[in-house]
Amino acid sequence: MTASRKPKSKARPPSRKAKPRPAGRRAQSKQAIREGIVKAALSLFQTKGFDATTTKAIARKAGIAEGTVFNYFKSKDDIALHFFEQEVDQAMAAVRDNPRLRKAPLEEKLFTLVHSQLEFLAPYERFIGTALIHALKPASPLGPFSHRAQELRHRYLGFVEELIEESIPKHRHSPLTFLAPEVFWIYYLGALLYWLYDSSEGKQNTLAFLDRSLNIGVSMLKRGRR
């Protein structure tokens, strides 16, 4: 998992004179508090529901003052978004940092990407369902039109585009390839829904769905047959 960025207001340019240890320790404790808030919030989102959860309840659960929560996050939507950023970051790292995938075909890389996302989301399944609905409300910070959510999506789809570029040589691009990242976003949402509704044991059907649909999808991006 990659470390999340520090809040901008508190960030300092690293000074060479400063002793590294205390600074590291402070950053560490900040990080711990941040993670504590996210963990408390998610467990409440999962059990009480997203709408019914207040920042006050989150603070109580995390064992800190409500004001402290606002030092780290603007709102509970902000916490949720932070969680989704983590989800995307760890999934991209799962593909990038895995030496086994270096020479793997595109469908396998994309499978690992989406599967890592779903594994990350799995403990909070109930919350993901409501978050998806919540995100569709106009002006929701989780919604597809909020600035931060857009930035996250761009980063994610940029990564998908990179994977496609490095796997399919230019001359084999099909007329669909340039649309691929946008189409992949819709595909991802579809896969998420499939996963949420999958009642098979151990969500085995989702695995089959990902495997087969990615095989078809990737073959559509390539011109000519193997």
Next chain:
Amino acid sequence: MTSAKDTPARRALGMASMGAGIAGSYLGYALQRAFLGKAEGEARLKSTHTRAARRMRDELQSLRGAAMKIGQTLSLQTGTLPDETLAELATLQMSAPGMHPSLVRVQIKRSLGREPEEIFKSFAPDPFAAASLGQVHHAVARNGKRVAVKIQYPGIRQTIENDFRLIRAVSKPAQASGHIPKTAIDEVEQQILAETDYRREAENIEFFAKQLAPLSFVRIPRVFPEYSSDKVLTMSLMTGRHLEDFLAQRPSQRLRNELGTHLFDLFYFQVLKVEALHADPHWGNYLFNDDASIGLVDFGCAKYLQPESVAYLRSIFLYSGATDSADFRELLEKYYRFQGRKLPAATRRTLISFAENFYRKVYPPGPDQQQPFDFADQTFLQDYLRESKNLFRTKGVMTEYLFMARAEMGMYQTLHRLKARVHTSQIVRKYL
């Protein structure tokens, strides 16, 4: 899709393309394969096939899965395909889509709780064989033993259930006419669903290892239960070559006869002594060795027979009296009664014809068989298929023998490929 020819397979495909989702059906998988253009090149075809037959067979082969298996099991009796195709069908394999290493890893981790490297000393990321419902990987166990790890494709059970819903719908006319008993479809579904539980397969392996111990030429793998689950099955690695590779080495007639005899012996020992049989005659499931031993793998499909059925088989095998006698007629009727069915005159006539035109030729009933039966000549296969078809036409199909018939057909086909000469009746007599 054109509706030029309204064959059952076409109808099934049509329905699949309308209804079944990408992940929900093997039929869907078949369509996907067609789309990917990989379906070609897989069929080994004899030049004598007509175009229509070839298309039909390609469809069946690309269907694989449940549809494949039911096609395989039932088409033996239905006469919808040309003889040679039918004979080959018996030995085709039901196989799942291939899994890439990442999916294999996910399946193992979910099923055994740990990464393959944590479980095994080493684990080959790419499979060395396709298996029914999954694929097989080489690995080395912690104790240094070389093992074969069979891993199941995800969600297979449900795809089979979905496909059977289709098959039931498509085969309604044949059920209504009584050509395909409803129980036959239940039987096939039950058997195929049973194959999805690798724990059950492990039990089958233990059962057959014990029961087949008297046959010194049979090798059966050992299960490693600590590395196995319902979706992962770890077994000791078996030696030997598959039929094609074995034949490519140009084995001597003596070795082929010996192996043929062993194969034949194995079949009748199972039916008459064990009263259960390894019922998946796919060639990948038999490993041939130069010392004429046979390695058996893949025990997913095991058929356990009823003792009454075996007793009936004993009474009609090598029947030495006249087949038009009242005694023989009584035997046939008795058995159909036991199965809760009447034996109409037409069915009885085909059964008698079967006995005369196939069994008496291949299994001469006389007390001592001087000459071994030569399986090299393919007339016997044509006889078998013709008689099977007639049995189907006269609604004589017995649910209990579906899998046994497939195994029998597979055995004949293998003996034919081996061009083996076997003292057929002598062997059967040993176990009567």
